[in-house]
Amino acid sequence: MRSSNPVFSRRGFSRDNGYAGFNAQPQAGGAAVGTQGNPYAQPQAGNPYAQNPYAQNPYAQQDLQGGAPPQAPVTTGRMTMDDVVMRTATTLGVLVVTAALAWALLPVDDANIGRSYGIAIGAALVGMVLALVQSFKRKASPALIVSYAAFEGVFLGVVSSVVDNRIASGAAMQAVIGTLAVFVAVLVAYRAGWIRVNRRFYGFVMAAALGFVLLMMVNLLFSVFGGGDGLGFRSGGLGIVFGIIGVLLGACFLALDFKQVEDGIAYGAPKEEAWLAAFGLTMTLVWIYLEFLRLIAILNSSD
Numbered sequence: 001m002r003s004s005n006p007v008f009s010r011r012g013f014s015r016d017n018g019y020a021g022f023n024a025q026p027q028a029g030g031a032a033v034g035t036q037g038n039p040y041a042q043p044q045a046g047n048p049y050a051q052n053p054y055a056q057n058p059y060a061q062q063d064l065q066g067g068a069p070p071q072a073p074v075t076t077g078r079m080t081m082d083d084v085v086m087r088t089a090t091t092l093g094v095l096v097v098t099a100a101l102a103w104a105l106l107p108v109d110d111a112n113i114g115r116s117y118g119i120a121i122g123a124a125l126v127g128m129v130l131a132l133v134q135s136f137k138r139k140a141s142p143a144l145i146v147s148y149a150a151f152e153g154v155f156l157g158v159v160s161s162v163v164d165n166r167i168a169s170g171a172a173m174q175a176v177i178g179t180l181a182v183f184v185a186v187l188v189a190y191r192a193g194w195i196r197v198n199r200r201f202y203g204f205v206m207a208a209a210l211g212f213v214l215l216m217m218v219n220l221l222f223s224v225f226g227g228g229d230g231l232g233f234r235s236g237g238l239g240i241v242f243g244i245i246g247v248l249l250g251a252c253f254l255a256l257d258f259k260q261v262e263d264g265i266a267y268g269a270p271k272e273e274a275w276l277a278a279f280g281l282t283m284t285l286v287w288i289y290l291e292f293l294r295l296i297a298i299l300n301s302s303d
Contacts, residue, residue, distance in 0.1 A: 058244030067121070079269040081107055084261055085208055087278035093152040094146055095282065102157025108165055120158035127151035131283065140275035148279070152286060166302035175292035182288055184248065186254040197259040205252040212242075212249060235298060249287035 102123075106116035122247070130148040134141055160172040189195045219231045261277045 011259035021218060025243045042182065050177035077262055077271050079271050079274045081265060082259075082270055084265075084277045084281075087274045088281050091145060091149040091278045091282045092285070094149040095156070095286075097186055098150045098153030099160065102154040103161045106154075106158050106161070108161045113162070116158050118164070120155045123151040123154035123158075127155060131279075134279060140272050140279070142275050145275055145279045145289070149282060152282075156286065156289070159290075160293060164296050167297045171293060171296045171300070174296055175289050178247075178292040179285055179289045182251050183254060183285065186251050187258065190255050190258045197255055201252075202256065205256060206247070208245075208252075212245060215242075234294070239298045240295065243291055246291035247288060247295065250284060250291060253284045253287065254281075257284055 102120070106119060108116050127148050130144050130151065134144045134148065134213075137144070155220070160175070164170065164172045186195070190197075195201075216233075216234075219234060222231050223234075257280050260280070264273055264277065
């Protein structure tokens, strides 16, 4: 199973990621070490986890005589949940700091909003380029990931200041609270088993996300060439509906990301892959925050 997140679907979270030992060694009779007793290891028809990037896991050694797993599996150099939490805290911390600096140093009053917004758009473009470069790299680059978070923070700081100071006072804090609430709710639901991430769920989310992005692109083209809000997907009642859909899609992305992180830890992903996990989670949280911020702006502008 691959995540919808383009970061997780690249080299870092794939079976052929180039790290020595990630391909299971064949045993007598054709079985791979670590596949006995693993329901996800055998690529059988109808198995939604047949393409699991960590399905062939040489680190889950079995006792060839009795078939029992070892009492103390080797974990040196493997990604852990603590690694993911620390790397995610680092990227989000950098993002928050640069957002706060942009809010304070780039005013959005009538005299300065043009300059501040120009800097924000430039930062967003740089962040997008850094994200694309990292997504196509063979390995995680902490420098690229932290730089992405810094530039994305500048963009979010200015946009948040514009909405908070010129449209809806307190909108930024409301969007933060909403984002945290979605994160916690999805995490609880995922851990409780209320959300089952399988091939059907993955296909549905990807199809919905593709349709959502295409509609937003069409709306943008109409707004650029026709003026106004294009087809109306970003304002009024229709804008509210699409804002809610955007938040729900972000929640689905979180579930897919949680599954990918869980699989990476369970099947022995290298420790440095925690940076990719942090990168992907940060991108998803930024998506949710922006959708909340836009939704709040629409609700207040329609009053």
